[in-house]
Amino acid sequence: MVSGSVRKHGLAVAGICALLLAVTACSDTKANGSGTTGQSTTNPSTSQSSSPGASTSPGDSTTPSETPAASISVVPAKGASSVQPDKPVTVTTTAGKLAEVTLKDDDGDKVAGSFNTEKTQWTSTDNLKPGASYTVSGSAEGSDGGTVPISSTFKTLKATKSLKASVVPLNGETVGVALPIQIYWNNPVKDRAAVEKRLKVTTSVPVTGTWHWVNSKQVNYRPMNYWPAGTKVSVNIDTQGVNAGNNTWGTSSRKIAFSIGKSVVSNVNVKKHSMTVTINGKLARTIPITAGKDGFTTRSGVKVIMEKFTTKRMDAATIGIKPGDPNYYNISDVKWAQRVTSSGEFIHGAPWSGGAQGSANVSHGCVGMSLANAQWFFDQTLRGDPVTVTGTTKHMEPGNGWTDWNTTWAAYKKGSALS
Numbered sequence: 001m002v003s004g005s006v007r008k009h010g011l012a013v014a015g016i017c018a019l020l021l022a023v024t025a026c027s028d029t030k031a032n033g034s035g036t037t038g039q040s041t042t043n044p045s046t047s048q049s050s051s052p053g054a055s056t057s058p059g060d061s062t063t064p065s066e067t068p069a070a071s072i073s074v075v076p077a078k079g080a081s082s083v084q085p086d087k088p089v090t091v092t093t094t095a096g097k098l099a100e101v102t103l104k105d106d107d108g109d110k111v112a113g114s115f116n117t118e119k120t121q122w123t124s125t126d127n128l129k130p131g132a133s134y135t136v137s138g139s140a141e142g143s144d145g146g147t148v149p150i151s152s153t154f155k156t157l158k159a160t161k162s163l164k165a166s167v168v169p170l171n172g173e174t175v176g177v178a179l180p181i182q183i184y185w186n187n188p189v190k191d192r193a194a195v196e197k198r199l200k201v202t203t204s205v206p207v208t209g210t211w212h213w214v215n216s217k218q219v220n221y222r223p224m225n226y227w228p229a230g231t232k233v234s235v236n237i238d239t240q241g242v243n244a245g246n247n248t249w250g251t252s253s254r255k256i257a258f259s260i261g262k263s264v265v266s267n268v269n270v271k272k273h274s275m276t277v278t279i280n281g282k283l284a285r286t287i288p289i290t291a292g293k294d295g296f297t298t299r300s301g302v303k304v305i306m307e308k309f310t311t312k313r314m315d316a317a318t319i320g321i322k323p324g325d326p327n328y329y330n331i332s333d334v335k336w337a338q339r340v341t342s343s344g345e346f347i348h349g350a351p352w353s354g355g356a357q358g359s360a361n362v363s364h365g366c367v368g369m370s371l372a373n374a375q376w377f378f379d380q381t382l383r384g385d386p387v388t389v390t391g392t393t394k395h396m397e398p399g400n401g402w403t404d405w406n407t408t409w410a411a412y413k414k415g416s417a418l419s
Contacts, residue, residue: 070096070142074152082157085128085241085249091150092121093140101138101150105129127241130249131158159249161187165237169384171256177263178304179384180404181221181235188216190245192417198239204232212404212415222404222412226386229280231260261382268367270298270391273358275367277377287373288358290350292365301396302405303340303387308378312337316364319344327364336374340387341401347387349374
């Protein structure tokens with residue numbers, strides 16, 4: 001009986017051990033794979049840990065995770081030279097995401113840029129300066145949580161010629177309703193379309209306008225009709241890094257803002273010897289005038305006030321009349337003079353011709369009036385106000401002043417490189 005009991009007890013113990021072994025085998029299989037016998041996600045080169053304290057609980061893996069660090073690519077390559085200023089700079093990571101990217105030139109000026117949605121790529125949005133050194137810096141965070149620094153340098157190509165802009169009107173100026181925006185370049189522009197694409201006019205009220213190339217060194221902008229009174233205008237000349245052709249590159253950008261004053265529109269009728277002045281759509285004054293006599297005919301056309309002088313010396317030698325000629329004059333104190341042509345036509349006070357004002361034309365081409373009327377008119381106007389002259393057979397020549405309004409809108413639009 002004793003031996004039988006021991007035998008039965010031994011068999012029970014053996015059964016329990018077999019069961020424990022079966023459970024242990026299942027646990028090991030699950031730890032190495034995904035629950036399917038023979039399919040392991042463990043890196044084949046990594047052996048399972050058997051160190052003390054390693055978990056052998058069902059479902060727990062003892063294989064360390066493999067997560068990549070960030071890998072950074074910068075374009076242009078580190079140390080590159082003669083990089084074109086109009087090409088974007090990109091910083092890309094193939095794992096993780098970019099934390100911060102800064103692009104600076106050797107003057108410390110930052111270049112703007114933006115990340116994509118995933119923050120795996122940063123792209124510059126501003127053109128670069130020609131002939132400058134740039135540094136890319138920042139950091140990225142890998143999928144492993146580690147930080148990878150970003151550091152690279154390159155140089156842009158040197159321009160044979162630079163492109164810079166001078167602008168009319170001045171920043172902050174208040175001007176008349178007919179003033180055309182005028183940009184004068186220091187060097188000729190061959191690729192006008194590339195440059196014009198970087199010019200932008202923004203207005204506080206809707207205005208239809210267009211750029212018009214006068215020549216390779218000047219481009220103007222005017223609305224289809226006169227500027228609405230009170231309009232706020234800003235001009236962005238974003239030409240840094242623009243290739244203007246012939247290895248001429250924009251070296252800087254600039255912005256100006258100006259305002260349009262009240263509407264002052266004047267009309268001179270030479271035959272009737274009178275000028276009407278309309279302010280904000282209402283007739284403000286009719287002024288007796290005298291205009292150019294025979295041989296000195298006043299030009300007809302739309303003129304724009306270019307300069308204003310409370311006192312101006314007028315010397316006939318500047319228009320080719322020499323001392324000793326019966327038509328020569330040299331007056332040191334002409335009052336309330338406003339230039340309307342490059343060739344020398346002004347609107348001004350002319351007390352010496354008071355007897356002819358309103359009845360005859362006796363001047364050398366200028367529009368003269370009494371001192372009182374000239375001062376009143378001077379006080380109403382701004383640089384950029386229009387004066388339309390009619391009644392003569394001599395007409396305004398293109399470029400003899402600010403003559404943009406003597407071109408039809410259809411023809412003016414054709415002067416755009418983007419039309």
